[in-house]
Amino acid sequence: MKYVDEFRDPQLIANVSREIARLAGAGRHYRIMEVCGGHTHAIYRHGLKNLLPPNVELIHGPGCPVCVLPMGRVDDGLSIAQQRDVIMTAFGDMMRVPGTRGTPLEHKARGVDIRMVYSPLDALRIAQSTPEKHVVFFAIGFETTAPSTALTLARARALGIKNFSVFCNHVTIVPAIRAILDSPDMRLDAFVGPGHVSTVTGCRPYEFIARDYGKPVVISGFEPLDILESILMILRQLRSGEARVENQYRRIVPWEGNLPALQAIGEAFELRPYFEWRGLGFISQSALKVSSAFAAWDAEVQFEVPGIRVTDPKAAQCGEVLKGVLKPPQCKLFGKECNPEHPVGALMVSSEGACAAYYRYVHLSESVPA
Amino acid sequence: MCLAIPGQIVEFSTEQAGLAKVDVAGVKRNVNVSLLQDEGVACGDWVLIHVGFAMSKIEESQAKDQLRMLSALGEDEMAMDEIRGYSFAERE
Numbered sequence: 001m002k003y004v005d006e007f008r009d010p011q012l013i014a015n016v017s018r019e020i021a022r023l024a025g026a027g028r029h030y031r032i033m034e035v036c037g038g039h040t041h042a043i044y045r046h047g048l049k050n051l052l053p054p055n056v057e058l059i060h061g062p063g064c065p066v067c068v069l070p071m072g073r074v075d076d077g078l079s080i081a082q083q084r085d086v087i088m089t090a091f092g093d094m095m096r097v098p099g100t101r102g103t104p105l106e107h108k109a110r111g112v113d114i115r116m117v118y119s120p121l122d123a124l125r126i127a128q129s130t131p132e133k134h135v136v137f138f139a140i141g142f143e144t145t146a147p148s149t150a151l152t153l154a155r156a157r158a159l160g161i162k163n164f165s166v167f168c169n170h171v172t173i174v175p176a177i178r179a180i181l182d183s184p185d186m187r188l189d190a191f192v193g194p195g196h197v198s199t200v201t202g203c204r205p206y207e208f209i210a211r212d213y214g215k216p217v218v219i220s221g222f223e224p225l226d227i228l229e230s231i232l233m234i235l236r237q238l239r240s241g242e243a244r245v246e247n248q249y250r251r252i253v254p255w256e257g258n259l260p261a262l263q264a265i266g267e268a269f270e271l272r273p274y275f276e277w278r279g280l281g282f283i284s285q286s287a288l289k290v291s292s293a294f295a296a297w298d299a300e301v302q303f304e305v306p307g308i309r310v311t312d313p314k315a316a317q318c319g320e321v322l323k324g325v326l327k328p329p330q331c332k333l334f335g336k337e338c339n340p341e342h343p344v345g346a347l348m349v350s351s352e353g354a355c356a357a358y359y360r361y362v363h364l365s366e367s368v369p370a
Numbered sequence: 371m372c373l374a375i376p377g378q379i380v381e382f383s384t385e386q387a388g389l390a391k392v393d394v395a396g397v398k399r400n401v402n403v404s405l406l407q408d409e410g411v412a413c414g415d416w417v418l419i420h421v422g423f424a425m426s427k428i429e430e431s432q433a434k435d436q437l438r439m440l441s442a443l444g445e446d447e448m449a450m451d452e453i454r455g456y457s458f459a460e461r462e
Contacts (some may be wrong), residue, residue, distance in 0.1 A: 038373070046445075075454050091421070118455035119422025121402065125457060147405055148423045199418070205409045223439050226390075251432050252418065258425065261405045300451075351445075 009225070010174035017051040018229040023235040030056045030185055035177060036194035037064030037219050037352025038222055039238035041259055046224045052325050056231065059324035060354040062176045062280060063194055065141045066093045067322065067346045068354045069169055070278045072100035074311040077138045077167050080303045081112050087130065088114040089123035091145075093350045097223040099342060100310055102139075108237075120152035120166075125154075127164035127252035134163045136299045139170055143200040146170040146288060147261035150268035167299040168290050170269065173197050174205045176277060181213050185325060190234040192227065195249045202257025210243040221249040250291060268294055278346060279319030280311065284338055316345035328358040335359060374418040374425070375440070375449045377401065377432035379411055394453045395400065395437065395446075401456070420455050 023028060034040055040060045043049065049058065062068050078099050081088035087106070095105045095116055108114040113133075117123050120137050127135035128222045139149045149166055156164045173194060193206055198219045216237035220230035232250045237243060248254055249271060268291055275287030289320040290298035299305075312318060315333050328334050328347070338344035340356050347355035377392035377399075388404030390411070403411050403424045411417065416433040417424035428436070440446045 118452045121422050122455070122457050144420050144425070145391055147425070148402075148421045150406065151402065151423065196418075196420065196425070223435065252426050252428060254426075258408075260407055261425070262403070 012225060013051065013228065016225065016232055020051075020056065020228065020232050021234065023052045023239055024053050024056050026055065028055065029326060030189050030235065030238065031059055031324075032056065032123070032190045032192060032231060033059045033061045033180070033188050033208050034062045034220075034227075035173060036192075036197065037067065037350065037354075038195065039192055039220065040064070041229060041352050041357045042222050042224070042227060042353050045358040047361070048224060048227060049061060052231070056235075059188065060321070061180070061324070062277065062322050063142065063197070063348070064170075064352040064354075065145070065171065066097050066350045068138060068171065068176070068277045068279065068317070069097065069346065070276045070310070071099055071312055072276070072308055073169055074104075075101070075310060076305045077136075077169075078104065078107055078112070080136055080167060080299055081107065081114050081308050081353075083303060084304075085133050086113065087126060087133050087135045088112070088138060089117045089126060089135060090114065091118070091140065092116050093352075094138055094140055096328070096349050097346055098349075116303070120149050121155070124152050124156055124161065124164055127161055128159075131163055134165070134302075136162070136303075137166050139166050139168050141170055142173050142194070142197045143261075144196045146269065147200060147258070147264045150261075150264035153290065153297050156263065156297050157294065162296070165297045165299040165302050166290055167305075168269070168288055169177070170288040170321065171275065171277070172271075172286055172288065175283050176280060177206075177209060178331060179277075179280055179283045179286070180323065181209065183323065185323070188215065188324070190216040190218075192230050192234070193217045193245070195219060195221050195226075195253065197314040198247075198249070198253045198257070200258050200261045201306075203247050203253065203255050206245045206359065207341060210245050214243045216243050217245045219245070219249050219253050221248045221252065240263040267291070276309070279322035287335045313344055318345040318347050318355075323348055328355040331355070373440075373449060373452070374436065374447065375453060376416055376418055376428060376432070376436045377424075377453070378430075379403070379413055379417060379424075381413065386399055389406050390424075391426075392424070393415065394419070395450065397450060399452050399453050399456045419453070
């Protein structure tokens with residue numbers, strides 16, 4: 001790409017950083033959760049922690065789709081993949097998430113037909129070109145990717161493609177935030193709201209956080225200045241004793257969200273009564289399943305799914321890190337058995353995972369305190 | 371996968387409604403634009419693309435900021451791989 005990183009205006013960043021330090025003052029500790037894995041990644045990549053005073057602490061939230069997928073679901077997907085005449089398709093991130101007996105990539109190496117795709121529409125296209133096989137799309141992601149799966153289902157139905165189905169693991173962000181707010185060890189002061197998820201959901205779904213829990217939420221973009229400005233907006237609210245939803249990412253996020261996307265989600269999916277999240281346990285109405293109108297394209301209807309619960313490797317403390325109780329390097333496996341080349345826990349897999357981001361950008365720099 | 375890649379619409383498909391050719395830093399791929407039907411999109415518009423779907427319309431200056439951001443994050447190659455990877459287009 002021909003673009004260079006001229007957007008980091010040191011003067012502007014220094015000004016915002018100074019203003020944050022001034023507003024944060026002393027004598028109070030601020031704990032702010034960035035919900036989205038994309039923010040976690042940008043925060044580490046740009047070393048934004050170094051620009052914040054020590055009493056403003058960023059805590060990494062559950063907003064990385066592969067990180068919150070429990071191992072049992074990976075195993076379920078792989079058991080479908082191992083059936084006769086099945087081609088399993090998945091996004092690249094998903095290929096490296098460990099199941100009990102290895103990752104999808106390792107299964108592929110053992111001869112299981114698992115293919116990486118960049119879009120669910122590619123999975124549908126494979127189904128069209130291989131009518132003798134059944135193509136399953138291993139769907140993951142929050143509201144950013146759910147509309148694409150929904151529209152792919154609608155297209156499969158419209159074209160009458162019968163050898164295609166979706167193994168649905170789409171999750172929704174709001175119930176996860178609620179679960180965190182309701183957890184007994186909850187000590188957060190505010191949230192940096194997800195940017196790209198909110199292009200679909202809009203800002204309204206976060207209003208309960210401000211109204212019922214009295215915590216500010218600022219929907220943020222992904223540039224260093226976006227994130228710093230969002231933190232500043234949060235501090236202003238906290239200092240004046242306010243709690244509301246603000247939209248720092250107005251240039252991308254409409255307050256009402258993307259209505260056709262929400263409609264597509266509403267038609268193709270139903271809420272599951274409950275779904276297990278890695279580290280957070282079962283959360284009610286927190287995930288989507290393929291709706292009964294699309295049962296013919298629902299892999300969980302078309303195939304036997306074992307549905308066995310698998311406990312994570314005991315030593316990997318993904319759950320504690322996801323809840324913000326532990327920092328990545330406080331996990332016993334961090335940087336040793338568990339590293340980006342050989343991830344043991346899911347948080348080390350995706351670049352949006354807190355551990356992978358920490359490993360890549362902080363681990364090597366001794367100057368940054370854990 | 372939550373990465374958003376900006377591109378400029380250069381042409382609409384005559385064969386499939388809701389499909390448009392989008393230019394991302396010189397690489398042209400078909401992208402589904404049906405989620406932006408309410409806002410309406412035209413040739414020359416900039417959009418943010420997630421997994422083959424345009425999810426939001428953006429200003430050109432914002433698109434360029436976003437491209438710079440990907441570049442600064444060292445994720446431009448990953449983004450380009452993703453764009454090159456879409457194979458649901460009939461042809462490039």
